[in-house]
Amino acid sequence: MQKNRGILTVVSGFSGAGKGTIMKELLLSYPDRYALSISATTRDPRPYERDGVEYFFKTEEEFRQMIADNELIEYAQYVGHYYGTPRDYVERQLSAGKDVILEIEIQGALKIREACPDAILLFITPPSAAELGRRLFGRGTETEEVIRSRLTRALSEADGVDAYDYLVVNDVVEDCVHEVHGIIQNEHSRMHRNLERIAMLQEELREFVSA
Amino acid sequence: MQKNRGILTVVSGFSGAGKGTIMKELLLSYPDRYALSISATTRDPRPYERDGVEYFFKTEEEFRQMIADNELIEYAQYVGHYYGTPRDYVERQLSAGKDVILEIEIQGALKIREACPDAILLFITPPSAAELGRRLFGRGTETEEVIRSRLTRALSEADGVDAYDYLVVNDVVEDCVHEVHGIIQNEHSRMHRNLERIAMLQEELREFVSA
Numbered sequence: 001m002q003k004n005r006g007i008l009t010v011v012s013g014f015s016g017a018g019k020g021t022i023m024k025e026l027l028l029s030y031p032d033r034y035a036l037s038i039s040a041t042t043r044d045p046r047p048y049e050r051d052g053v054e055y056f057f058k059t060e061e062e063f064r065q066m067i068a069d070n071e072l073i074e075y076a077q078y079v080g081h082y083y084g085t086p087r088d089y090v091e092r093q094l095s096a097g098k099d100v101i102l103e104i105e106i107q108g109a110l111k112i113r114e115a116c117p118d119a120i121l122l123f124i125t126p127p128s129a130a131e132l133g134r135r136l137f138g139r140g141t142e143t144e145e146v147i148r149s150r151l152t153r154a155l156s157e158a159d160g161v162d163a164y165d166y167l168v169v170n171d172v173v174e175d176c177v178h179e180v181h182g183i184i185q186n187e188h189s190r191m192h193r194n195l196e197r198i199a200m201l202q203e204e205l206r207e208f209v210s211a
Numbered sequence: 212m213q214k215n216r217g218i219l220t221v222v223s224g225f226s227g228a229g230k231g232t233i234m235k236e237l238l239l240s241y242p243d244r245y246a247l248s249i250s251a252t253t254r255d256p257r258p259y260e261r262d263g264v265e266y267f268f269k270t271e272e273e274f275r276q277m278i279a280d281n282e283l284i285e286y287a288q289y290v291g292h293y294y295g296t297p298r299d300y301v302e303r304q305l306s307a308g309k310d311v312i313l314e315i316e317i318q319g320a321l322k323i324r325e326a327c328p329d330a331i332l333l334f335i336t337p338p339s340a341a342e343l344g345r346r347l348f349g350r351g352t353e354t355e356e357v358i359r360s361r362l363t364r365a366l367s368e369a370d371g372v373d374a375y376d377y378l379v380v381n382d383v384v385e386d387c388v389h390e391v392h393g394i395i396q397n398e399h400s401r402m403h404r405n406l407e408r409i410a411m412l413q414e415e416l417r418e419f420v421s422a
Contacts (some may be wrong), residue, residue, distance in 0.1 A: 123402070129415030136419075151420050158413045166397075167405040183397045186377075189390065191334070194378040202369045204340030208347075209362050 004193070006035075006094040008116055009184050010102050010109045013124030014154050016135030018170045022124060023103055025177045033181075035093040037102040040066065043081040056086060074104075074111035085112070099184050106160040113163065120187055121164040122180065127171040215404070217246075217305040219327055220395050221313050221320045224335030225365050227346030229381045233335060234314055236388045244392075246304040248313040251277065254292040267297060285315075285322035296323070310395050317371040324374065331398055333391065334375040338382040 013019040027034050040056040042063050051057045058066070063082045066072050075084030085102060093100045102112065102119075112119050126132045136150045161167070166183055170176040187193070224230040238245050251267040253274050262268045269277070274293045277283050286295030296313060304311045313323065313330075323330050337343045347361045372378070377394055381387040398404070 125412065129412050129419075132412070132416070133419055148420075151416065155413070155416045155420060158409065158416055161409055162402055162406060164402050166400045167402050167409065168400055179397070179400065182393045183400060186390070186394045186397050189377045189379055189394060191373055191375050191378050195373060197378065198369065198372055201336065201340050201343070202366070205343070205362065205366045205369055208340075208344055209359075209366060 004097060004188055006096070006098045006100055007184060007187050007193075008037075008090060008094060008100045008102065008112070008119040010104060010112050010119055010121045011124065011180075012104060012106055012109050012122070012157070012164070013170075014126065014132055014135075014157055015150060016132065017124045017126050018173065018176075019103060019124045021173055022170060022176050022180060023101060025173060026101070026180055029177060030181060033099060035098040035100050037085055037090050037093075037100050040072065040075075040084045040086050041081060043083075056089075058082075073115045074108050076108060106157055106163075110160065110163060118193075120166070120184070122166045122168055122183065123161050123164040124168050124170050124176070125161075127169050215308060215399055217307070217309045217311055218395060218398050218404075219248075219301060219305060219311045219313065219323070219330040221315060221323050221330055221332045222335065222391075223315060223317055223320050223333070223368070223375070224381075225337065225343055225346075225368055226361060227343065228335045228337050229384065229387075230314060230335045232384055233381060233387050233391060234312055236384060237312070237391055240388060241392060244310060246309040246311050248296055248301050248304075248311050250294050251283065251286075251297050252292060252294045254294075267300075269293075284326045285319050287319060317368055317374075321371070321374060329404075331377070331395070332375040333377045333379055333394065334372050335379050335381050335387070335391075336372075338380050 011019055011023060023036070027036060038052065038054075038056055040058050040063060042058055042060050045051065045055070045057050049055060060082065063075075063084070066084065066086070067075060071087055072084035073087050073090065075082060077083075085104070085108075090100050090102070104112065109121055113121060126135060132154065136154060137147055168176060168179055168183070191198075222230055222234060234247070238247060249263065249265070249267055251269050251274060253269055253271050256262065256266070256268050260266060271293065274286075274295070277295065277297070278286060282298055283295035284298050284301065286293060288294075296315070296319075301311050301313070315323065320332055324332060337346060343365065347365060348358055379387060379390055379394070402409075
């Protein structure tokens, strides 16, 4: 079987939906299958962060140059710093046949959809609003302000969720990892990703007929 | 978790792709999950065939009445007999939460797509044209006429295949059954099948905010 090009998967979810854990487990379970997209940022590295591992650390000038050279699939500014997704890294992983996971919030996800129509968008949610509430309200130690801002954010996230391709319920972590893996792997069987294979088959069938 | 409505899955494939075996194994492996659609036909039952199991056996008058009453999702005539898919049986299984499998050739599949835009279309293929050739040419005992008609049919099947949603390669039967099962189950996580769940979540989040 020919080596397929990887699939870019965008993962978003309510804060508290546990998507960080899901992604970590997915990569630990299938290290040869997946690559995590690495963001570029202009913020300073924290002591434990290494360039090219957690982030690509850039000066503001370098980052602006990347924007000008169309080297970012998407970017945004957040509390005074730039964050973006370098196209080259993602492209190299996809070409090598790796499925690339990109964890990003909803606005970024919609920009990826524009730039890469072939990407699939997954939204991870807790099993119920009650459960989401419990996760948002925390252990009762948060201020009302924090809770209110989380709720407002969750509501705006929920409003954009129908732009996603899949809704994945995170009830039991292992089940959720299994489901995310299944969804991405089955996407490789989508007809529009196999048109070359079909064309080859048709070609060979025609040779049989004319033989 | 609420009980989801079942999904109608149309399965086609090259003759010799082994789709009969795949379907049989799928139903044996997950008897509570799947139901096989039962066709109506005007041809006579064979000795071992039971009404309502292999087929719903109908007189030509009854069948024409079903057509007139729009009781068939699709129908066709084949060597002097009618064959069709009764809507009621499929609908009852889907409502009960069963995923319904409908094995049908490409013309029928396209009619199902029209009538049930929510259905998913799977096309099963041998791993290569060479392998397809071996299955089409058989053990060398078939007449040239038989082989030529099989080839021509395969070619016309291949021409319509890009209307399908998934291309499933049947190399090892168990792997293929596993893949078909995974594809159908993951389709339950498609966003457009979960809009009600999203609406409920939004509603409950709004209640949190206004509380």
